[in-house]
Amino acid sequence: MSTVEKRGFDLVWDYLPHISGYQLRITGMAGYAAIVGGFMAIYPVFAQYKPPYRCETYFDIDPKFSSLTWDQVNNLTGSSATDCNNWSSNEKGCYYCKFEETTVDSCWLKFNDSFDNLKNCLGQEAQKEGEWTSCVDKYEFDRSIRNVTNLVFDKDEPWQSAVTQFKLICGMEWFDSLSTAMGLFGLMLGAFVAGLYTDKFGRKNAILVWNFITMALLVIHAFMKRPDKYGFLILRVLGNGAQHVSWLAQMTYSMEVLGPTRRSISGAMTHVYFSIGYMATSGVAYFLPDWRGFTLCYAGICALAVFTIPFYPESPSFLYSQKKTQQAREILEGMADSTKSEIPASILDKIEDDMNKQGEVDESVETKVQTYTMLDLFKYKSTALISLNIGLAFTANTLVYYGLSFNVDSLSGSVYVNNVVNGFVELLAYIVVMGTLDKFGRRMVCGGLMIFGGVVCLGCMGLEAAADSADDKTTLLEAQRWLAFVGKFAISGSFCAVYVFAAEVYPTVLRSTGIGFGSMFGRIGGFLSPFIIQIPATWIIYLIFGVFGIVSGAIVFFLPETNGKPTLQTLEEALEFYKNPSGEKKYEVSKSSSIRSASVQPEKIDEDATLADF
Incomplete structure (x- = not known):
């Protein structure tokens, strides 16, 4: 060498x-x-x-439905609502099955003690009047990964990721x-x-x-x-x-x-x-x-x-x-x-x-x-x-x-x-x-x-x-x-x-x-x-x-x-x-x-x- x-x-x-x-x-x-x-x-x-997301629905707005979980509402109106007219499996959480509020209230009054019966009731109504509808920029996010409120900014409000705050879903x-x-x-x-x-x-x-x-x-x-x-x-x-x-x-x-x-x-x-x-x-x-x-x-x-x-x-x-x-x-x-x-x-x-x-280097010469x-x-x-x-x-x-x-x-x-x-x-x-x-x-x-x-x-x-x-x-x-x-x-x-x-x-x-x-x-x-x-x-x-x-x-x-x-x-x-x-x-x-x-x-x-x- x-x-x-x-x-x-x-x-x-x-x-x-x-x-x-x-x-x-x-x-x-x-x-x-x-x-x-x-x-x-x-x-x-x-x-x-x-996080998982779905459209905001009547179930999220009226407090009488507060006993329903995020998943249960998604089951009633989201991707699992297969009986809905024009339902599609390819639209993820960007569409939901829209019901008349009176229809939802009627089923809830009869079956609020049984989720399965409530689902069957709405399933039957979905075939008659349910409409597979776009969210129109109103969503509900499943934040169960961390069930806490915002600890630094906007206290007592739900925490936000950039995706949830800027709605970077459904085409975004x-x-x-x-x-x-x-x-x-x-x-x-x-x-x-x-x-x-x-x-x-x-x-x-x-x-x-x-x-x-x-x-x-x-x-x-x-x-x-x-x-x-x-x-x-x-x-x-x-x-x-x-x-x-x-x-x-x-x-x-x-x-x-x-x-x-x-x-x-x-x-x-x-x-x-x-x-x-x-x-x-x-x-x-x-x-x-x-x-x-x-x-x-x-x-x-x-x-x-x-x-x-x-x-x-x-x-x-x-x-x-x-x-x-x-x-x-x-x-x-x-x-x-x-x-x-x-x-x-x-x-x-x-x-x-x-x-x-x-x-x-040559410091002696410029x-x-x-x-x-x-x-x-x-x-x-x-x-x-x-x-x-x-x-x-x-x-x-x-x-x-x-x-x-x-x-x-x-x-x-x-x-x-x-x-x-x-x-x-x-x-x-x-x-x-x-x-x-x-x-x-x-x-x-x-x-x-x-x-x-x-x-x-x-x-x-x-x-x-x-x-x-x-x-x-x-x-x-x-x-x-x-x-x-x-x-x-x-x-x-x-x-x-x-x-x-x-x-x-x-x-x-x-x-x-x-x-x-x-x-x-x-x-x-x-x-x-x-x-x-x-x-x-x-x-x-x-x-x-x-x-x-x-x-x-x-x-x-x-x-x-x-x-x-x-x-x-x-x-x-x-x-x-x-x-x-x-x-x-x-x-x-x-x-x-x-x-x-x-x-x-x-x-x-x-x-x-x-x-x-x-």
Whole structure:
């Protein structure tokens, strides 16, 4: 194997531990933004929850019928009123069987002590005078999932989701899907901004500024004086976009303050924090089912993230790339003190000298720092092919991930429990990824999980198709439900791995831009997912997910393996690595499990550092 001596910023990892309790703490504080990211991702599941609904009828208006339950009224006038003239099974809760009030009163007077007799009486009248009629924008929603009143806004009134408040049913379902899709479009805008902002103003600055913007937008969202569906949609776009800038910035930050052999832990831990926010969303929504109170609560949680940010340093790698060598040097010295390490002054001088030669830093001469954009990703054939591959991987992961996440309310059982299960299988996936990325490599874990997830989705398709023609659907649909959780496990793991992969395959000067491009490109899949899950034939949904997972997973294997490779700093280093990835400097694991680089001294690892240190 050829050997290449380390140079530039990579030299510090011969003296700093690749992982330590201090590094886990500062990445953990940055990772708090990912908890908010978990909320923003799953927000539509609860804020746009669609409870069972039916038309408002005379039974709902006259208090003498208050002893009847929501289901009983639906049984008398809704989809079960099959004796009604012109009855149709395809109109869900948007039509009802309309009776003359005198007819209803007559049947009630005779049979108010027996629901079956009352139903028979109205059934007979339905054949004579019942008219299958449109709701005309008056609906009754079954809020039995949480029998509480609104606890924050409009107290003592029924809680509202965006669907119930804006009547996004009976021909308006498209706006519900559009609201979800536009929220994911906001992530695309955020990804575009993140690449430009984070590489220009810094990782820490981006986390702080965009967390504050997210908090402000959530407060405005919750306190809209007259909530309307268009304001809801616009603020969803802006809020998601702002938070995603912070998410991508903290992802990049976390990758840059751990050594090359431990970057996978940082990437996976970011997603662990995300899954914590994901699961916690069920608890918040359970106690605050109204979408406005739910939103305001997370504005407060976002505010807590702002207070953690001043207590960790900027990425020294970024500072070197921006010619701020004195600041970078001070931060490295502080990191050395915090990890009980020592970086010789001669090494810091050599880092600056190397990066001057690379054209990265020259504080003695007034030179203009080159700013890279997404167009630079396509200047060279190798970077263009890698960027397209990364973009496709993000698209497939986003499509399947959000499709399975948003589809949780269609599964049997409690939506709160199902969402926690979905978040828990994500957590398991991230733990598995942490334990396998370094052992099996980025390509095997990322591509393998995508292919496995695609195969599982095809299995769900088969069970769904079998259930359509089976007499007893319960067992098949329950099996399909749990298989969908397995698919969520696989796609969550691959989604985590692709972020790590993307962060490593680009050099420092293009890292945020590259991740931002992949994330932005991937939002195409996220934008489509809310519409895909509305397809009536469910087996087609799983077919689409399965094909995307398998095909894009196979293409991932064409990316260069980055496992154990030193951090790429310049575009020139990256181009050379893409030409000959196996010939670049590489970390090897000896029989004693110490990790070393060719031609340099062994890396330092804080033997006392564990995840518990965080």
